Every structure is written in C-alpha cells, then in structure tokens.
Amino acid sequence: MSAEHRRVRTILSINFNHDGSAVLLREGRPAGYVNTERYSRVKKHPGLREDDLDELLDQAGATLADIDHIMLCNLHNMDSPDVARLHGSDLKHTWLEFWVNQRNTEVSLRGRRIPCTVNPDHHLIHAATAYYTSPFDSSMAVAIDPTGCRAFVGRGNRLYPLRRDLDAWFNANIGYCYVSELMFGSSIVGAGKVMGLAPYGSPPDGAPHEDVPDTVRDFASLVTLADRHPRPVDVGGRQLNATLAYYIQLGLERQMAAVFTELGPICARNDIGRNICLSGGTALNAIATQLAFEGSEFTRLHFHPACGDDGTAIGAALWHWHHVLGNPRQAYTNPELMYGVRAYPEAAVRRALDAHAADLVVEEVGDYIGKTAELLTGGAVIGWYQGASEIGPRALGHRSIVADPRDPAMRDRLNSQVKFREHFRPFAPSVLAERAADWFGLSDSPFMLRAAPVLKPGVPAVTHVDGTSRLQTVTRPDTPAFHDLIRAFDDRTGIPMVLNTSLNTKGEPIAETPEDAVRTLLDSRLDHLVMPGRIISRRAARA
Incomplete structure (x- = not known):
C-alpha cells in the first residue's frame, strides 16, 4: 500500500442518482448514513443537500477536515426521467455545491479540496454493497437493475468482473420498466406494484398456462400476448390487464433462474464458495430471486438491505476501502446493516x-x-x-x-x-x-x-x-x-x-x-x- 493510500482513513461517499444517499466510512466501517428522501420528505430525492451533509457529519462526529477521500457516484450518468415525472423537476437545484477538477481527481467542497473518485462502475458498487457486507470469504456477486445485469467474483477483499455478456439476452429488467411505466406511470415506484399485481394475472386453476414463446422479444409482442387472455383489475377507476404483469414477472423469474444456473458451475470450477450476493433494484423482487436461488447450485444467499441506488454510496466506499486501498474485510452484525446510527433523543x-x-x-x-x-x-x-x-x-x-x-x-x-x-x-x-x-x-x-x-x-x-x-x-x-x-x-x-x-x-x-x-x-x-x-x-x- 502506498503512503498516499495509508493516509486515507475516512471516506465520504455520495450517490447522486434517485434514492440519493451518503455514507461516511471511518476505518472501513460506516459511522453515519443518510438517505436524502427521509430528511427532504420528497420520495426518490436524488443527490445530497447541504443539510444532509451536515446531518451525516453530525452523526459521525466529524468535520470536512477529517475527510481523506470522496466518492462521487452516479454523477450525471444515471439520471432517471422518473424523478422529473414525479416532482416536475430533476431536483438538481437542491444539491450541495461542489466543483470537480478536469481530471476528476479532486473535488472542492465548502472551501476544501479533497481527492476524489468520480463515477465508479455502477454495477460494481451495487455488487460491492452486498459482497463486502456478507459473511463469505468468496462468492459470486450479481447486480441487476434496469440498466443491466452484471456478475462479479468476490475473493477476499477483491471484486473481479466476470466476463459474461449477460445483457445479450437478459432483457426482462428492461421489460419490467416498460410495464411499470405503462401501468403506473413510473418504473422506479411502479416495479413493486407490478410484482404485487402479477399473481392476479395467473390463469385460473385448471386453465392451461400459456407459455411465453421465444418470438416475444420486445415489449409490443409481450403486450400483444397478454391481450389474448386479459384479466382486468380495477385500479383507481382504470382497468389494468394483470396478465401483462404476470408475463413480465414470469419472464424475470425465468431469466434470473438462467443467470443463477449459468453462474453456479463457475464457482465449482474456480474454487469459489457456493455463495451468491445479490444487489441492484431487481434484487428487491423477492419472488424471482427466491425461485432462482432455490433452483440453483448456490447454498447461501446474502443481500444488503439497501439493494437499490440508496446502497451504492455504501458499496462505493467499501470497494475503495477494500479493493483499491487493500484493507482487510470486516464482519458485520445484522443491526449494523439494518439500521442507521441516528436515534432521536x-x-x-x-x-x-x-x-x-x-x-x-x-x-x-x-x-x-x-x-x-x-x-x-x-x-x-x-x-x-x-x-x-x-x-x-x-x-x-x-x-x-x-x-x-x-x-x-x-x-x-x-x-x-x-x-x-x-x-x-x-x-x-x-x-x-x-x-x-x-x-x-x-x-x-x-x-x-x-x-x-x-x-x-x-x-x-x-x-x-x-x-x-x-x-x-x-x-x-x-x-x-x-x-x-x-x-x-x-x-x-x-x-x-x-x-x-x-x-x-x-x-x-x-x-x-x-x-x-x-x-x-x-x-x-x-x-x-x-x-x-x-x-x-x-x-x-x-x-
């Protein structure tokens, strides 16, 4: 480890995408965490505000002078139109003020210049959130969200990308967004509703379950298939075809099962524990993940509670601490992962x-x-x-x-x-x-x-x-x-x-x-x- 790396003891990490969040990592452990929406009271609020940074520093008992490195995650490269759709604005005008130099190596924040890392790979930091908080010495780490499906191998304190082009055929994540937007006007708040609606579209007992044919490779074909046997559900005066929700859920379940089936033997061939860490917004789909896990060779499963982008700030800080700086892994209890540190007096x-x-x-x-x-x-x-x-x-x-x-x-x-x-x-x-x-x-x-x-x-x-x-x-x-x-x-x-x-x-x-x-x-x-x-x-x- 270089002398410069040895000087990094405290890391501030910020997620600028929807579900804005920040963590302060001290000696490799979270000393404070904020999810912006909890304080702004604006759902899915992206980025971090000045007040949120004050709250984070107060939780950790720290000042900006204590910060040795800053991770700026999902900065301008993961924008979702849903935030503006929900709130009439992308809300970037609410962000704290900062400036990044042309080489993306230094950020100026409140008059201090601090070394920084800008936009570490999005799926990598998703995977890092789950892997580095897991109890596994080695594991497959999979990150799935609307922007892609990526797999990584975790071994010790390092994470390595797996050379598999899963996106060449994994498209149910994108289809889920389309269905969520069509039915509920937003993918980032509608996906959970689609999962809840899907069982209402299942064929009645005794009726044949029409399979999703290989010819259904785009959203229009999926809608056409669902319209053959509509099962309408009244939602706020609108008739929603639950069959469409059923089919996209079925597609996600089968594609996730295929990913798990493909990755399982890789663990056996490379002396990796039969463990899998899941992250990304799609990991919140508990029905699909459980079915995929039960049908696979994996024997142990780990999530971080913040599977979505609210967890990427944590993952980026842990990745920098362990993978980049070379610091050893640490064990976590469930309460450390489940709850923040701010208990109100x-x-x-x-x-x-x-x-x-x-x-x-x-x-x-x-x-x-x-x-x-x-x-x-x-x-x-x-x-x-x-x-x-x-x-x-x-x-x-x-x-x-x-x-x-x-x-x-x-x-x-x-x-x-x-x-x-x-x-x-x-x-x-x-x-x-x-x-x-x-x-x-x-x-x-x-x-x-x-x-x-x-x-x-x-x-x-x-x-x-x-x-x-x-x-x-x-x-x-x-x-x-x-x-x-x-x-x-x-x-x-x-x-x-x-x-x-x-x-x-x-x-x-x-x-x-x-x-x-x-x-x-x-x-x-x-x-x-x-x-x-x-x-x-x-x-x-x-x-």
Missing part, C-alpha cells in the same frame, strides 16, 4: 408531542410492549417507532405499522384507510425466527428480502393471492423490542408474527423523525402510535 420526542398537543392523547405506559400486543389482538392498527431508522426501503421493526395478521379484512382496511394505496398490494409478516421454518420453510430473512409459501392457515392478512409472503425473520439480538412485541402477541394468540408495513402513507418516504411519525398518525387512520414508554392516540373531535 427524548427531547426530540417531547418537542414533536408538544407541537401537536391539542390533537393528541399521550398515555405513559410502563409495559408498553404488552399493552401494544393487547391492542393488536383487539384489532388496532399501530404505528411502531423505535431507535434509529431502517437503511433501505423495508420497514424492519423500527419504523413500522403493525397489525393482526389473522384478520381477513385487515389488508383492505390498511390499503384504503391507512396507506391510501392500491387495493391489491400485499403486506408482509414479521415472524419470530425460531418459528419461521414451521410457517414458511425458511428462517433466514432478516431484511425482508426473501419470499416463501405460507405453510399454515390462519394468517390471511399476510398471505398474498398466490399463497406466498415476503417475510422478515426477527431475532432478539437484531431488534429486542420488536422481537418482544411479536412474542407477546404470540403468547396471546399462538401466532408468532405480526403484519408489518412501513410507517408512511402513499407518496411519503418512511418516517424518520418523531415529528414525521406524529404526522403519519394524524394524517391517516392509524389507531395509535407507540414510542418507547408511550401510547399516543388522536384526540377525539369535540361535538
């Missing part, structure tokens, strides 16, 4: 409650976990707010809405009255890890990125129309209070899980601050908001 909670005191009833409760479990068994829908917020798009028990999974009417109630979203959207279970195999056949899905069939009856609110659930497995070391809540619910009902969805409403980012959580309570039909030691309700309107 009691003073911030009190300010939020005092600001809305006229509209709230606040009950101080010693056994607030037991009381919450009682409320859930009685049918209450509860906002659950604990500690630092989740990294990535999934609520993992710190910024959650929880409910009784036994109630067959709960899904419709949540979609229509609380989340204000499409009626067909499913909800996930958070299940005690020690009981998960009995219910779902797997016990290792801490980041809610794996799907499995529901093996027992009795939880219709978290069972999708195709009989599957995308589940989170919960252990006490990962999130003690949430684990205790689920155990308390299990003690009362015999059901070792709760319905879990993110603490927000349609179009809103996940709640970050106590103020965000209180506003979610007031703006929806949540029955209660629970914070440690408190159960908060809306004050009844006076006659």
Whole structure:
C-alpha cells in the first residue's frame, strides 16, 4: 500500500442518482448514513443537500477536515426521467455545491479540496454493497437493475468482473420498466406494484398456462400476448390487464433462474464458495430471486438491505476501502446493516408531542410492549417507532405499522384507510425466527428480502393471492423490542408474527423523525402510535 493510500482513513461517499444517499466510512466501517428522501420528505430525492451533509457529519462526529477521500457516484450518468415525472423537476437545484477538477481527481467542497473518485462502475458498487457486507470469504456477486445485469467474483477483499455478456439476452429488467411505466406511470415506484399485481394475472386453476414463446422479444409482442387472455383489475377507476404483469414477472423469474444456473458451475470450477450476493433494484423482487436461488447450485444467499441506488454510496466506499486501498474485510452484525446510527433523543420526542398537543392523547405506559400486543389482538392498527431508522426501503421493526395478521379484512382496511394505496398490494409478516421454518420453510430473512409459501392457515392478512409472503425473520439480538412485541402477541394468540408495513402513507418516504411519525398518525387512520414508554392516540373531535 502506498503512503498516499495509508493516509486515507475516512471516506465520504455520495450517490447522486434517485434514492440519493451518503455514507461516511471511518476505518472501513460506516459511522453515519443518510438517505436524502427521509430528511427532504420528497420520495426518490436524488443527490445530497447541504443539510444532509451536515446531518451525516453530525452523526459521525466529524468535520470536512477529517475527510481523506470522496466518492462521487452516479454523477450525471444515471439520471432517471422518473424523478422529473414525479416532482416536475430533476431536483438538481437542491444539491450541495461542489466543483470537480478536469481530471476528476479532486473535488472542492465548502472551501476544501479533497481527492476524489468520480463515477465508479455502477454495477460494481451495487455488487460491492452486498459482497463486502456478507459473511463469505468468496462468492459470486450479481447486480441487476434496469440498466443491466452484471456478475462479479468476490475473493477476499477483491471484486473481479466476470466476463459474461449477460445483457445479450437478459432483457426482462428492461421489460419490467416498460410495464411499470405503462401501468403506473413510473418504473422506479411502479416495479413493486407490478410484482404485487402479477399473481392476479395467473390463469385460473385448471386453465392451461400459456407459455411465453421465444418470438416475444420486445415489449409490443409481450403486450400483444397478454391481450389474448386479459384479466382486468380495477385500479383507481382504470382497468389494468394483470396478465401483462404476470408475463413480465414470469419472464424475470425465468431469466434470473438462467443467470443463477449459468453462474453456479463457475464457482465449482474456480474454487469459489457456493455463495451468491445479490444487489441492484431487481434484487428487491423477492419472488424471482427466491425461485432462482432455490433452483440453483448456490447454498447461501446474502443481500444488503439497501439493494437499490440508496446502497451504492455504501458499496462505493467499501470497494475503495477494500479493493483499491487493500484493507482487510470486516464482519458485520445484522443491526449494523439494518439500521442507521441516528436515534432521536427524548427531547426530540417531547418537542414533536408538544407541537401537536391539542390533537393528541399521550398515555405513559410502563409495559408498553404488552399493552401494544393487547391492542393488536383487539384489532388496532399501530404505528411502531423505535431507535434509529431502517437503511433501505423495508420497514424492519423500527419504523413500522403493525397489525393482526389473522384478520381477513385487515389488508383492505390498511390499503384504503391507512396507506391510501392500491387495493391489491400485499403486506408482509414479521415472524419470530425460531418459528419461521414451521410457517414458511425458511428462517433466514432478516431484511425482508426473501419470499416463501405460507405453510399454515390462519394468517390471511399476510398471505398474498398466490399463497406466498415476503417475510422478515426477527431475532432478539437484531431488534429486542420488536422481537418482544411479536412474542407477546404470540403468547396471546399462538401466532408468532405480526403484519408489518412501513410507517408512511402513499407518496411519503418512511418516517424518520418523531415529528414525521406524529404526522403519519394524524394524517391517516392509524389507531395509535407507540414510542418507547408511550401510547399516543388522536384526540377525539369535540361535538
């Protein structure tokens, strides 16, 4: 390692694409992380603002003088038209001010000139996020998103691109974007909706499943095929053909399975562990990834919770630290990957409650976990707010809405009255890890990125129309209070899980601050908001 490399101890890494984010890496470990939308309250907000940099530095207890190197990721080369489509602007005018020299080797930021790296390969830094946070000494690392499908070999602290032109035939990722835009007006917010709608397009029981012929190689042909057997679903007064969603989901599942099948033998031939790390926005498609994994030679699977572009800042910093600078790998616990470092103090909670005191009833409760479990068994829908917020798009028990999974009417109630979203959207279970195999056949899905069939009856609110659930497995070391809540619910009902969805409403980012959580309570039909030691309700309107 050169003397210059030895001087790099602290790295600032920024993602300028949609899902803007930044991480401060100190001695190879994240000391602070921000996802811009959580603070701006503008969904998919690209880049980083001045206030967000201040927040990041404050989390890490650092100043710009501490920064030795800056990674500028996806700068002007990954722009999505969806941001402007959603917000009427690309939002670049909100970015912090900086200047990069002509050689892309130095950035000027707030009067300081700091060495930098501009636009490390997009799929490489996706893959790095998953690989460098995995427990594997060697692994295949695959990054799939709308811009491509790339594979890398991870060995020790290095990542090497695999010479496979997967993009020559892998096109379901692009097709998924087209279907998302056609049905929901946006690929970056519509892809998850397409995945939820797809089972409604499956042929009825007993009907033949028409295969997707090889002649379907473009979007127009796919639409024509879907129109032969339309299965309309009313969504906000529009008739959407769920068959189209079904076929593009089927295409993605088969193409991902083909990628896994092609990569598996490469591991055996090159003495690489039969491990696979997945990243990129397409890795959020839990149905496709699980089917591909189960049908492959791989035996272990790892994700980072921030599979999308919100994780690329983390991946770029880790890649520079390990691959470029040559520093050894480090081990991570699940909570380090799942949650940020900003836990809001009691003073911030009190300010939020005092600001809305006229509209709230606040009950101080010693056994607030037991009381919450009682409320859930009685049918209450509860906002659950604990500690630092989740990294990535999934609520993992710190910024959650929880409910009784036994109630067959709960899904419709949540979609229509609380989340204000499409009626067909499913909800996930958070299940005690020690009981998960009995219910779902797997016990290792801490980041809610794996799907499995529901093996027992009795939880219709978290069972999708195709009989599957995308589940989170919960252990006490990962999130003690949430684990205790689920155990308390299990003690009362015999059901070792709760319905879990993110603490927000349609179009809103996940709640970050106590103020965000209180506003979610007031703006929806949540029955209660629970914070440690408190159960908060809306004050009844006076006659």
